[in-house]
Every structure is written in structure tokens, then in C-alpha cells.
Amino acid sequence: MNWGVLIVSAGFILHLNIIGYLYSYNLLHIQLKESFNSTATEAALPGSISIAFYAVSSLGVTWIFQRFGDRPAGFLGITLCCVGLLTSSFVQEIWTLCLTYGVLYGFGCNAIHLVTIDMIVKYYKGIKTTRCIGITMTASSIGVLLSPCLEWLYTTFQWRISLRILSGVFAIVCIPCMSLFREKKDNVTPRDIVTQKQENKTRRNMSLFQKYIEMVRIPAFLCLVCSYAMSGIATTFSFVSIGSFLTESGLSGTQTSLILSTMGAGDLVARVSVSLLSHWLPISITSLYAIGHIVSASSMLSLPYAVNATFIMVILIVFSVSRGIIFVLIASAPIEIAPVHSSVESVGLVYLVFGMCALSTPYITDNVYDITGSYNSAFFICCGLYACSSFFLFAAVHLNKNMIRGNSNENCQYNQIIVNREESKEYSKEVVSRVTVI
Incomplete structure (x- = not known):
């Protein structure tokens, strides 16, 4: 069996849940504005920070998975997302959400996203890489399609309990998916070693x-x-x-x-x-x-x-x-x-x-x-x-x-x-x- 298929499937599920919820902040924005009686600017800030950290933390995340490996970095991302949602459900000041939801959840999303792409690149080459990454990225849009389910969750349990439920669901679903991320073992020839050394030398020539x-x-x-x-x-x-x-x-x-x-x-x-x-x-x-x-x-x-x-x-x-x-x-x-x-x-x-x-x-x-x-x-x-x-x-x-x-x-x-x-x-x-x- 091609293990790369499992990698793409696991990445799809991860993006469906974690990244799909990141892009569904519109509904949480409404809940926060009503719950804290805050302005639109204050309620929008945690969501914008999470999306911002989803992008700007790329350098730090890259260093982490290059230093410790893809799977540990991925587990770190899932942990940050779940802890971010869980702690966000207990905050009493909306500005605290900028740290718990904005920074923690955004950084965790970026870790999951980059680790998934790195694993796909290791298993697939050429045009297959583009296709597999495209398949995985579409999952976030499907996650936004589930907005009616999220609205029902907020209406039934309110946003605090909903975040606790989502934290548990994400942990149960995403941890087994990340467990499937294993390094690919290739048969390395002496020619590949020489080529890799030449590439590393070229990279060192320019910082x-x-x-x-x-x-x-x-x-x-x-x-x-x-x-x-x-x-x-x-x-x-x-x-x-x-x-x-x-x-x-x-x-x-x-x-x-x-x-x-x-x-x-x-x-x-x-x-x-x-x-x-x-x-x-x-x-x-x-x-x-x-x-x-x-x-x-x-x-x-x-x-x-x-x-x-x-x-x-x-x-x-x-x-x-x-x-x-x-x-x-x-x-x-x-x-x-x-x-x-x-x-x-x-x-x-x-x-x-x-x-x-x-x-x-x-x-x-x-x-x-x-x-x-x-x-x-x-x-x-x-x-x-x-x-x-x-x-x-x-x-x-x-x-x-x-x-x-x-x-x-x-x-x-x-x-x-x-x-x-x-x-x-x-x-x-x-x-x-x-x-x-x-």
C-alpha cells in the first residue's frame, strides 16, 4: 500500500477540522461581540491575530520541524490548537483571547499546515505534489461549508462550552491522523549523496x-x-x-x-x-x-x-x-x-x-x-x-x-x-x- 495516500488523507482531515474552523471565525465574532458587549474592532482582533500568526509563524515552525522532525512538530501544533480553544473558553476579558485564540491557535494551525505540506513533498514529486497539496487544501473550504453545524453548536451550548467540545473533538480526531505521519525511507545511492552535498553547498553560498x-x-x-x-x-x-x-x-x-x-x-x-x-x-x-x-x-x-x-x-x-x-x-x-x-x-x-x-x-x-x-x-x-x-x-x-x-x-x-x-x-x-x- 502506498503510504502517501494515507498522508494525504490524514492531511485532508486535519485541514477539514483545524483550518476549516480557523476560517469560520465569522460566527465566533458574533458570539464574542454579544457576550462581552464589545466593539466590532475588539471582537475581530482575536480572529485577525490567529490568521496573521497562521502566516507569520512560518519561519519558526520551519525551524521546529527541521530540528525535531515532522511528527513532533505536528503534535505540537495539535496541542497548541486544543489548548488554545480550551483556555479561550474560560477567559473573562476579550483581550486575553488575543493570546489564547489568536497566538496559540494561529501558531498551531501553521504547524499543522506546514508539516502536512512537507510530508506530501517527501512522498510525491513533480505534478503529483501540486495535485496532492491541492486536494489537501480544499479541505479547509469544506470545513467552512459546515458553518450551519457550527451555528447549531453555538446556539445550543453557547460559545464557551462549544469551544470545549471542539477542543476534545479535535484532539480525538487529529492525534490519530498525525500519528500516520512517518518519514519516508528511500534507497539512497552514492550519486544521491553527492547531489545532496552539491545542493547544500549551493545553498550555503547565499544566506x-x-x-x-x-x-x-x-x-x-x-x-x-x-x-x-x-x-x-x-x-x-x-x-x-x-x-x-x-x-x-x-x-x-x-x-x-x-x-x-x-x-x-x-x-x-x-x-x-x-x-x-x-x-x-x-x-x-x-x-x-x-x-x-x-x-x-x-x-x-x-x-x-x-x-x-x-x-x-x-x-x-x-x-x-x-x-x-x-x-x-x-x-x-x-x-x-x-x-x-x-x-x-x-x-x-x-x-x-x-x-x-x-x-x-x-x-x-x-x-x-x-x-x-x-x-x-x-x-x-x-x-x-x-x-x-x-x-x-x-x-x-x-x-x-x-x-x-x-x-x-x-x-x-x-x-x-x-x-x-x-x-x-x-x-x-x-x-x-x-x-x-x-
């Missing part, structure tokens, strides 16, 4: 800091970083505060959970479709990523003018499709723009920027609601952020094409010089031959 400096100096990648900064703010808002907007619009808890569930369906369809069709489209990955931001901007611009629940649902479904495109390509765009030897580091850098900017989301969007009493201004802000983000992405595509064209010309000139040198050598040999004959 991590030097690679970051090199990437930032590339105009196309710098535009990409600016795009991720703005996208991080706007996208985090959709995961944290859309539920609060639906409640303030007069929709019931059942209607809110239904709309969030349909958004999860749209997100899932987009992820699967883009994963299967992106290689067949006549545009670059970064261009498709930019189009997703344009659709998101249009959706955010339309929400303030929605007159009924049906119109709101249609707009949010369209938005969820574009959000699915954004998240399925979030790691592919930097790989396309960055140098080949820095592809992994480029993903880590843009994730870091995305997560750091996600921390400011409540103060930029929900704070506007606390001041004005309406989310309309927040939607306009997110529309502007998505529009500017798409502009920087198209600029990155243009600059990258010019850079590739320039490198091609340089390579042609270099090749021509080599050819001229070879011709000169041949001519010299011919002259020497003739002189020798004479």
Missing part, C-alpha cells in the same frame, strides 16, 4: 538574508510584496467580519450560517477549478491572481448597494469564488516572479507580509464601523485595497516580462560571444596548421 535582499531588489517582486500587503488586510476582513455585517443587516443566525456555508462552496469550486485548469489558461499565474483581485474589488463595491438577502448572497458567492482563486494561487505567484533558487524563501516572505498586514485589519475596517455604525466605508476601503493590489500585480507581470526579455538578450549576446570565441579558436588553429605546412 537567507542575502536571498531576501536579492528578491526585494527585483522591481517585479517588490510590486508583488506591495500587493500582498494590501490583499492581506482586505482578505482577512472577509474571514473575520462578514458574519457581523450579515447580522447588522437584519439576517438571522440561520441565514448568516447558510450564506457563509454557500461562500465556502464557492471557495471550494474556485480552488478545485483553478487547480485543474490554471496550466491550460493562456495567461500567467500572476495575471490570473490579479483578475481574482479585480473580481473581489467589484464584489466589495457592490455590497453597500445590496437591498435584500438574496442580492447579498449572490454578491458574496461571487466574492467567495474570487477569494478561492486568491488563496489557491497565493503561493504560486511569488514562485513565478522570484528567482528559481529562492522560490521557497519567496513564499515565506510574502506570507510574512500578508500576515503582518492582517494584524491591522480590525483597526482599518472594523474601527470604521465602530465610528460610523455602518460597514459601507469598510467595503469601500477593501475595494480600494483589492483594486490597488491588482494594479501592482499587473505591474509585476509587465516588469517580469521585461526582465525575462532582458535576460534572454543577455544570454543571446553571451552565446554569440562564445560562438565568436570558438570560431576565432578554429580560425587560429587553421592558420597555425597552414603555417606548419609551409
Whole structure:
């Protein structure tokens, strides 16, 4: 039996539960705002911090599983998630949730996410890696589809007892899944050892800091970083505060959970479709990523003018499709723009920027609601952020094409010089031959 199938299946279940719940914070946001009688900004902060730490803790998590192994790092992630939910159920101040739910749960999610990807990469190579990672990542969208179940849990037991129940369920389900993560034993040949030594020597020639400096100096990648900064703010808002907007619009808890569930369906369809069709489209990955931001901007611009629940649902479904495109390509765009030897580091850098900017989301969007009493201004802000983000992405595509064209010309000139040198050598040999004959 191929053990890699079990790895992918276990990763799917882990993402369905842990990451799916991370992206379902909209419902908990409503519960916290009512329970603590807090402002929208205060209630949104734990969710935005958890999503931010889900991105910015990548460097620390990478060091942990490289130092201690994938399985111990994965168990650490599950422990942090369960402990974070359990301790969150006992807090009496909403600011404490920023630590228990925001930091602990977000860090734990990142550990589970990166360990799963690392295990899949070890078991599968080439196009199979992309497919298997895509299958695993779709589980988080399916987790959002279960929003009606989560709404029933909150309504029946209230949010404190619900967090305790979820903590126990996650431990029972996820610990056996993580137990399936075992290292792959390959037959290593002497040639593989030599190749690995050469790769390690190449990596040591350029430090991590030097690679970051090199990437930032590339105009196309710098535009990409600016795009991720703005996208991080706007996208985090959709995961944290859309539920609060639906409640303030007069929709019931059942209607809110239904709309969030349909958004999860749209997100899932987009992820699967883009994963299967992106290689067949006549545009670059970064261009498709930019189009997703344009659709998101249009959706955010339309929400303030929605007159009924049906119109709101249609707009949010369209938005969820574009959000699915954004998240399925979030790691592919930097790989396309960055140098080949820095592809992994480029993903880590843009994730870091995305997560750091996600921390400011409540103060930029929900704070506007606390001041004005309406989310309309927040939607306009997110529309502007998505529009500017798409502009920087198209600029990155243009600059990258010019850079590739320039490198091609340089390579042609270099090749021509080599050819001229070879011709000169041949001519010299011919002259020497003739002189020798004479």
C-alpha cells in the first residue's frame, strides 16, 4: 500500500477540522461581540491575530520541524490548537483571547499546515505534489461549508462550552491522523549523496538574508510584496467580519450560517477549478491572481448597494469564488516572479507580509464601523485595497516580462560571444596548421 495516500488523507482531515474552523471565525465574532458587549474592532482582533500568526509563524515552525522532525512538530501544533480553544473558553476579558485564540491557535494551525505540506513533498514529486497539496487544501473550504453545524453548536451550548467540545473533538480526531505521519525511507545511492552535498553547498553560498535582499531588489517582486500587503488586510476582513455585517443587516443566525456555508462552496469550486485548469489558461499565474483581485474589488463595491438577502448572497458567492482563486494561487505567484533558487524563501516572505498586514485589519475596517455604525466605508476601503493590489500585480507581470526579455538578450549576446570565441579558436588553429605546412 502506498503510504502517501494515507498522508494525504490524514492531511485532508486535519485541514477539514483545524483550518476549516480557523476560517469560520465569522460566527465566533458574533458570539464574542454579544457576550462581552464589545466593539466590532475588539471582537475581530482575536480572529485577525490567529490568521496573521497562521502566516507569520512560518519561519519558526520551519525551524521546529527541521530540528525535531515532522511528527513532533505536528503534535505540537495539535496541542497548541486544543489548548488554545480550551483556555479561550474560560477567559473573562476579550483581550486575553488575543493570546489564547489568536497566538496559540494561529501558531498551531501553521504547524499543522506546514508539516502536512512537507510530508506530501517527501512522498510525491513533480505534478503529483501540486495535485496532492491541492486536494489537501480544499479541505479547509469544506470545513467552512459546515458553518450551519457550527451555528447549531453555538446556539445550543453557547460559545464557551462549544469551544470545549471542539477542543476534545479535535484532539480525538487529529492525534490519530498525525500519528500516520512517518518519514519516508528511500534507497539512497552514492550519486544521491553527492547531489545532496552539491545542493547544500549551493545553498550555503547565499544566506537567507542575502536571498531576501536579492528578491526585494527585483522591481517585479517588490510590486508583488506591495500587493500582498494590501490583499492581506482586505482578505482577512472577509474571514473575520462578514458574519457581523450579515447580522447588522437584519439576517438571522440561520441565514448568516447558510450564506457563509454557500461562500465556502464557492471557495471550494474556485480552488478545485483553478487547480485543474490554471496550466491550460493562456495567461500567467500572476495575471490570473490579479483578475481574482479585480473580481473581489467589484464584489466589495457592490455590497453597500445590496437591498435584500438574496442580492447579498449572490454578491458574496461571487466574492467567495474570487477569494478561492486568491488563496489557491497565493503561493504560486511569488514562485513565478522570484528567482528559481529562492522560490521557497519567496513564499515565506510574502506570507510574512500578508500576515503582518492582517494584524491591522480590525483597526482599518472594523474601527470604521465602530465610528460610523455602518460597514459601507469598510467595503469601500477593501475595494480600494483589492483594486490597488491588482494594479501592482499587473505591474509585476509587465516588469517580469521585461526582465525575462532582458535576460534572454543577455544570454543571446553571451552565446554569440562564445560562438565568436570558438570560431576565432578554429580560425587560429587553421592558420597555425597552414603555417606548419609551409
